[in-house]
Amino acid sequence: MQHFCRAIVEVFAEQYLRSPTANDVARLLYIGKQRGFLGILESLDCMHWRWKNCPTAWARQYAGRSGSPTIILEAVADYDLWICHAYFGMSGTNNDINVLEFSSLFFNLAQGITPPAHYTIGSKEYDTGYYLADSIYPKWSTIVQTIHDPRGPKKQYFAMKQESCGKDVERAFGVLQSRYAIVASPARGWKKNYLNDIMKACIIMHNMIIEDERDLSAPIEKMLGKHRLQW
Template sequence: MCPTALKGQLSGKEGKPTVVLEVVADQRMWIFHFFFGCAGSNNDINIIDRSPLINHHVINHDLYDSFAYVAGGKEFRQLYYLVDGIYPPYACFMATIFRPSSQKEKLYAKRQESIRKDVERTFGVLRGKLRILKLPSRIWYGKDMLYVMKACVIIHNMIIEGEWGVPGLEELTPANIDADLSPPSGVDDAGVNGDDAIDLQEFITRRFNMQSAAANSELRSALIENLWELEGARKNLR
């Protein structure tokens, strides 16, 4: 059910009123972050602008980037997400290459697109196992819809834990559950003045670095080289 006054705001490419669910999932389809409540008229760029995901990453910098890995002969400390091509070229977003011009780029694009399908499978499994998500919502209030969505995600994660048989999977903590059920109210929504408060200038600097297109290009080039080296090593073992 959707109030007539909100139908235009909530109607997007689907042609009917919808509320958007953003999730971050791994290869197990384990959901460790979700953001729910954006109107269906928003595209992915608008949603990521409203999503607290990047701000959580910036504020909890020591947690997200507390490890190091080597790719293409270079050391990096930046966690990154595999995304589709509509996302901006931030340092933390690795998208595919739409028109790869070399065998290296073609290999990267193929691997990126195949692994990125994990999140698409996650949405499919959510809708397949939890019928309430397939049907038009009969819930009137956004907050109640959030409770239902949270319950569905928790049930989904419990199923994944049981199927994988891995005890002690990380819990979906309140810090990883976000909703956009009211208009943004300024800096407080970014978390700068919350429990995990950091200096505003430090937040701005970290956020600026996170949005670096140069860092995005450097990491993607390193990943391309790393995949090519691994592919060569794999072929040599045959």
């Protein structure tokens, strides 16, 4: 099992855990426009994986909100649940901001490095896309959050649409766990690097399935509906 997961990561990570290419970005921008969000790339969130066999000396350090040791996966997923960014290994005592600060995604966003995107809203042109996230994340131009306590029909409508699109990554977590019982169940490994290979191997195989089933000619409503049923 360990050798299998390591081989999957070494052979396929470059292709199936890649950053969005120019063609990927063009498709994401087009789909985002159909959904009412010009410039949207993907959504960002974290998932906790319970670590059943966490070494006793580390148990307090990794104890999450549930009281049990957990390891955090930070992921970015798009509308069809493709996971293009996966940062795994932070202890469960951290919140989403702490995880973001240590991930490669944070470094790139802080440096203004995002996948190439060009779009126009009104008469203003933009060259960087953005991610949807919940309210705990920092207020950056590249991270769009929902409106806390929206008042008035416009703000309520925006909050409803943003929260709906922002659930893409949560749906990706749900589908990932439904496909791989090893991710849905508490982790039984003793070593973090072993668990890292398991998580990334499952994400890579998940993306392989997404690529195989992807129908780029299908209407956006059909694609979203299919993944809601899977979840």
